[in-house]
Every structure is written in structure tokens, then in C-alpha cells.
Amino acid sequence: xxxxxxxxxxxxxxxxxxxxxxxxxxxxxxxxxxxxxxxxxxxxxxxxxxxxxxxxxxxxxxxxxxxxxxxxxxxxxxxxxxxxxxxxxxxxxxxxxxxxxxxxxxxxxxxxxxxxxxxxxxxxxxxxxxxxxxxxxxxxxxxxxxxxxxxxxxxxxxxxxxxxxxxxxxxxxxxxxxxxxxxxxxxxxxxxxxxxxxxxxxxxxxxxxxxxxxxxxxxxxxx
Numbered sequence: 001x002x003x004x005x006x007x008x009x010x011x012x013x014x015x016x017x018x019x020x021x022x023x024x025x026x027x028x029x030x031x032x033x034x035x036x037x038x039x040x041x042x043x044x045x046x047x048x049x050x051x052x053x054x055x056x057x058x059x060x061x062x063x064x065x066x067x068x069x070x071x072x073x074x075x076x077x078x079x080x081x082x083x084x085x086x087x088x089x090x091x092x093x094x095x096x097x098x099x100x101x102x103x104x105x106x107x108x109x110x111x112x113x114x115x116x117x118x119x120x121x122x123x124x125x126x127x128x129x130x131x132x133x134x135x136x137x138x139x140x141x142x143x144x145x146x147x148x149x150x151x152x153x154x155x156x157x158x159x160x161x162x163x164x165x166x167x168x169x170x171x172x173x174x175x176x177x178x179x180x181x182x183x184x185x186x187x188x189x190x191x192x193x194x195x196x197x198x199x200x201x202x203x204x205x206x207x208x209x210x211x212x213x214x215x216x217x218x219x220x221x222x223x
Contacts (some may be wrong), residue, residue: 010028013182025053026185031191037160037196039100039203051077062138069142071103073149081154100155100204108158119143134173141166141173157204160197164190 015023028050034042051074058067086098122143123136132138145166151159167190174183 007039007180011184017179021053022057023051025057028032028053030188030192033192033196037192037199039155039200041084044077044084047080048074048075057167069146076149083153084155100157100207101201102157102204107155115143115147116140133177137169137173140168155200156199157200160193163193164197165203167193 010066015026028046031045032043032050035046051070055067055070055074058070083098120136122139125140126132126135144162147167148159148162151162166187171186171190172185174180174186
């Protein structure tokens with residue numbers, strides 16, 4: 001009981017004493033996930049803001065690889081904004097709409113195998129040439145997060161399932177490193193990822209039913 005109260009106090013103290021730049025970055029990150037879950041294109045400006053800020057924040061504390069990773073996320077945010085913009089343009093028939101989609105289990109299985117092998121290879125290099133802790137888990141969360149972010153830009157439903165697993169593993173890592181506030185933040189991400197999956201699945205089913213109705217209508221006319 002005492003440890004729970006101590007952890008709660010630590011979380012409150014952490015977020016109430018955050019530097020303004022980091023506080024904005026955290027808020028922008030949460031806003032990105034929430035808007036992405038709703039399929040709102042404004043998630044990408046929020047992502048751009050958070051990644052720019054975290055690039056500066058991580059570089060300032062000499063977390064150079066984390067800073068470099070944010071540059072990738074920044075590029076993905078710009079790319080995602082471009083891809084989702086097609087939905088708006090399609091209303092004027094100037095571009096093809098980017099629809100929600102699902103990938104087959106076979107496709108995911110092949111990709112998961114490839115990413116796992118890549119994670120093991122990177123983990124081995126980190127374990128043997130750096131003093132990093134949890135090299136294999138750390139590599140896996142990074143590799144899979146990079147891939148899952150791409151899935152978001154393409155509106156692939158399963159991206160949320162990847163992020164749920166990634167976030168759970170991240171929570172374990174952060175607790176092991178006594179980063180309780182960060183673990184709490186990723187607990188929120190797990191909830192938002194579950195919400196995102198539910199929202200996108202609902203939109204995917206609605207989209208599928210509309211496609212079937214249109215197909216039936218065309219068939220009736222030609223018939």
C-alpha cells in the first residue's frame with residue numbers, strides 16, 4: 001500500500017515539475033494518439049510537433065539514437081499527413097481515398113518473423129558492443145515501433161495491436177529501470193491503442209458494408 005502511494009506521488013511530482021518543452025511534447029504525443037484513434041488527420045501536425053520537440057530534448061541530454069529515431073518519426077508524420085490528405089482531396093475527385101485496410105495473417109507472420117530476426121541481430125550487436133541493458137527487448141520495441149508507425153500512415157487496422165504489445169513490453173522495461181512516470185504514460189498509451197483498434201475496426205466494417213452495398217447496386221443495374 002505504501003509503495004503504491006509512493007509511486008502515485010512520484011508520478012504526480014514528475015508531471016507537475018516537467019520542463020515546459022517536455023510537457024508540451026508529452027501533451028502533443030497524447031493528442032496524436034487520441035486523434036489517430038479517431039482517424040482525424042490533425043493527428044499528424046500533433047505528431048510533427050511532438051517529434052520536433054523530442055528530437056531537441058533527446059539531443060540535449062545526449063540520447064543521440066533516440067534523437068535520430070525521432071527524425072524518422074518526423075518523416076513518417078509528414079508522410080502520413082500526405083497519405084491521409086488523399087481522403088480530403090478525394091471528395092473533389094482529385095485523388096484516390098486512402099481507406100482502412102486489413103492485412104492477412106500470413107503477411108503479418110512473414111513480417112513478424114523478419115522483424116524478430118532483425119531485432120535479434122541488433123540486440124546481439126548492442127549486447128556485445130555497448131553497455132546497454134535489455135538489448136534484445138529494447139531493439140525489438142524500436143524495430144516493431146518503426147514498422148507499426150508505417151502501418152498507421154497506411155491506415156492498416158492491425159497497427160494498434162502491434163502498439164499494444166510494444167507498449168506493454170515498454171512498461172516492463174521502464175518499471176525495471178524505475179521510470180515509473182514513463183511507465184504510467186505508456187499505460188495510458190495501451191488504453192488509447194485499444195480504443196484506436198476499436199474505432200478503426202468499426203470504421204473498417206462500415207467501409208466494408210458500404211463497398212458491398214455499392215457493389216450490389218452496380219450488379220443490380222448491369223443485371
